[in-house]
Amino acid sequence: MNCEETQSQLHPYSDGELDLMKSLELEHHLRECATCSQAHDDLTTLRKALRSDSLRFRPNPDFEARVKSALRREANGGRQWFSWTWLIPLFSAALLLIVFSGYLLTRSSGDDLVAREIVSSHVRSLMTPNHTIDVPSEDPHTVKPWFDGKLDFSPPVRDFTAQGFALIGGRLDYIANRPVAALIYERRKHPINVFIWPAAGGDTKAVAQVQQGYNVIHWTKSGMTFWAISDLNLAELQQLEGELEKQ
């Protein structure tokens, strides 16, 4: 083996990749050639240095823990996250939310629609000179029986003349797709319409709003829903509401 051959085989020889025959030939040459022997020594020195542990890059101490937890997530979480068992409560919750928000939406828009009907009915009742009163009477004992047979419920009828709200009479009306009772009160020439009909659900607190310049108050009590409307100021209308709620 000459120098050129030796140099070209030096690396596989050093790496233990040379077959036995060639290795022996090469070793023979190294014993005789100082230059090639030196080259071999240099290679050995370099390779020894390359195997030093301090040359290696070491991962951060917490890296293994991070990889482990990522694997755990993959093994457990990753699988279950997409499983159907997770989707069932998720789906039910979404469905519930849709139904509930739908209920809220229709309820509020329903209220809004009723408020408009209340206003229309109130305005219509004021258009005739002596208002539209079916039973003109300041006596609750006349007004209340008058509704019997005309409605499938008996509205609470009371006079509040002592409190400044005189009962003028009663009227049948048609609101929210059903016949309802309308009581007419008056305060310092301001007519007040109070619409009453049975309500599903529990009591609700009074909510005041302004519709087309009229004050409107709505509440539910003891299975009856009340809508009071007037051009009277809100504070006084609320006073009537307080009286009506006392019963």
Added chain:
Amino acid sequence: MFTKRSQLEPKNKLASFEAAILPHLSSAYNYARFLLQNESDAEDVVQESYLRAFKYFRGFHGGDSRAWLLTIVRNTSYNLLQQNRSRQLVDSIDDSTEVLDTSEYSNPETVLRQRIDEDLLKQAIEELPINFREVLILREMEELSYKEIGTLCDLPIGTVMSRLARARARLQDKLAGKINQEI
């Protein structure tokens, strides 16, 4: 019965995966770190490689688990490198001109007689083109055979051999050059 199976299986799979593959974490990191030359990229690639390895663990039928993992690390690293086009993938050294210049070795000027400065050596490794760097790392630090490196990097054994020789020659050149400059 179905629930039992799906609950138990991942745990067993994870346990056997960890036992077989987790001991190679330091090899995987060192390899990725030398390939990518960046700590956070290396961590990302190794973690992603472990997740991939876990996913395909069923397809691993014995053999050298370290070489198998390093292959995944290599693929993941090259994917990242291809995304970061700023990095130089193509080497300045062309494999076709890889005829060993024997005069490099016989020149006494480049001979390393002194103790090798490890910082300088590490720097010299990092300056190698990636194709040469990775073959060197796999051989010297991971002690893989030419055949294993050839399989891992999809290279003929002759190319593994010549790249390794070139890489070492470059290191010797660089170290010798720097040492000479310092003197």
